[in-house]
Amino acid sequence: MDNQVFIFDTTLRDGEQSPGCSMSVDEKVRMAAKLQELGVDILEAGFPIASAGDFAAVETISRFFPRLRVGALARACALDIERALAALAKAKRPRLHTFIATSDIHLRFKLKKTRQQVLDEACAAVGMACKEVDDVEFSAEDATRTDPDYLVKVCRAVAAAGAATVNIPDTVGYSTPDEFGRLIAGLVAALDGKTVVSVHCHNDLGLATANSLAAIQAGARQIECTINGIGERAGNCALEEVVMAIQTRQDRLPYRTNIVSEQIYPASQLLSQLITFGPQPNKAIVGRNAFAHEAGIHQDGFLKERTTYEIIDPRTVGVPASRLVLGKHSGRHALRDRCEHLGYPVTRDELDLVYRGFIAFADRKKGVLDEEIVDIIRKEVQRYSRAVNE
Ligand code: KIV
Ligand code: ZN
Numbered sequence: 001m002d003n004q005v006f007i008f009d010t011t012l013r014d015g016e017q018s019p020g021c022s023m024s025v026d027e028k029v030r031m032a033a034k035l036q037e038l039g040v041d042i043l044e045a046g047f048p049i050a051s052a053g054d055f056a057a058v059e060t061i062s063r064f065f066p067r068l069r070v071g072a073l074a075r076a077c078a079l080d081i082e083r084a085l086a087a088l089a090k091a092k093r094p095r096l097h098t099f100i101a102t103s104d105i106h107l108r109f110k111l112k113k114t115r116q117q118v119l120d121e122a123c124a125a126v127g128m129a130c131k132e133v134d135d136v137e138f139s140a141e142d143a144t145r146t147d148p149d150y151l152v153k154v155c156r157a158v159a160a161a162g163a164a165t166v167n168i169p170d171t172v173g174y175s176t177p178d179e180f181g182r183l184i185a186g187l188v189a190a191l192d193g194k195t196v197v198s199v200h201c202h203n204d205l206g207l208a209t210a211n212s213l214a215a216i217q218a219g220a221r222q223i224e225c226t227i228n229g230i231g232e233r234a235g236n237c238a239l240e241e242v243v244m245a246i247q248t249r250q251d252r253l254p255y256r257t258n259i260v261s262e263q264i265y266p267a268s269q270l271l272s273q274l275i276t277f278g279p280q281p282n283k284a285i286v287g288r289n290a291f292a293h294e295a296g297i298h299q300d301g302f303l304k305e306r307t308t309y310e311i312i313d314p315r316t317v318g319v320p321a322s323r324l325v326l327g328k329h330s331g332r333h334a335l336r337d338r339c340e341h342l343g344y345p346v347t348r349d350e351l352d353l354v355y356r357g358f359i360a361f362a363d364r365k366k367g368v369l370d371e372e373i374v375d376i377i378r379k380e381v382q383r384y385s386r387a388v389n390e
Helices: 011-015 025-038 052-064 078-087 104-111 115-132 148-161 177-190 208-217 239-248 261-274 296-304 332-341 348-362 370-389
Strands: 006-009 042-046 069-075 093-101 136-141 165-170 196-201 222-225
Touching: 006 196, 006 239, 011 025, 011 042, 025 042, 025 052, 025 261, 042 052, 042 093, 052 069, 052 078, 069 078, 069 115, 078 093, 078 115, 093 104, 093 115, 093 165, 104 115, 115 136, 115 148, 136 148, 148 165, 148 177, 165 177, 165 208, 165 222, 177 196, 177 208, 196 208, 208 222, 208 239, 222 239, 239 261, 296 332, 332 348, 332 370, 348 370
Parallel strands: 006 042, 006 222, 042 069, 069 093, 093 136, 136 165, 165 196, 196 222
Antiparallel strands: none
16 A cells, blocks of 8 residues: 555634634635645645635635645535635646534434435535545545444445545544454445545544554544644644654554645644644644753753653754753853853853852743843853852
């Protein structure tokens, strides 16, 4: 099986539909330009029936970025599909993405439809879309809580109706890596080998990345994800995590993506400027602390050899440099290093004094700024020269 994994970015659709993340058309266009530089294979730009803004975003991105494969979402009904097709009319490489829920819980309480009705509507929607575009994706919403035999039946039927990609969403982030891997392996075996099996994992149990990786190992070849992991509730699988897990652990995950990893941090930063929040400080790959070291033992090891405490060179994801954060856990090596960087090389005796002054100060604070370190150096070095001259 080919080891190419396609990255389907839904930052501007699933990501945007979560609290604090809505973006104007102009903002979506700025983000789309960055996602193109990042090298995503498919960019889902919106849900055209949902709002005039979503329609305009899909239409504008389709016009401005002819090289991009642009996706538009539609429920499995004629009105939605017509609207999505209209928004995609100018796209050089349109992807129509249609979905319907398949779990009994959704059928009974939300759709009030039988399994047969859902199956028929799914096939009709795919058939209708295939008449207009040659790249149609079908998603079985709430797939992980769907009867697996019925899920296989739906996936086979939509593939026969023309869907080139069948997407298996863990809509409520309920699955676990072993269970999800088995489900995907079963579906891959049940399909013809030509249909791309995709996954779309939500992070309600913090397992979105692990589940996506398990799916790749089981034969999925498209991952739906977002920058910074934004998305409904606890978010979607984070693009940066799945891509860097593959890039870093080629020994366990011998797959390829088209992502230009140096653009990951710039994309994360741009998104943070466009929405109302950035990633948590300890967020993998793109968080403020992802390449910061504070503990003395770590700083000492890092200064001797970066790889003692870093599995990724920050420059490979576009982070300019690692940071040694000076705080009460820091050691002499890091403090000496910082003194030199700040233009104050210190002797061994001076360093002892500066270090003592620094630890006393840091004990009272959450973090120490460079200006404060300079003050401590000046004070302690002056005190040292006075003592030497007396
Ligand atoms: O989470 C989900 O099920 C979705 C589908 C529309 C793909 O976002
Ligand atoms: Zn989703």
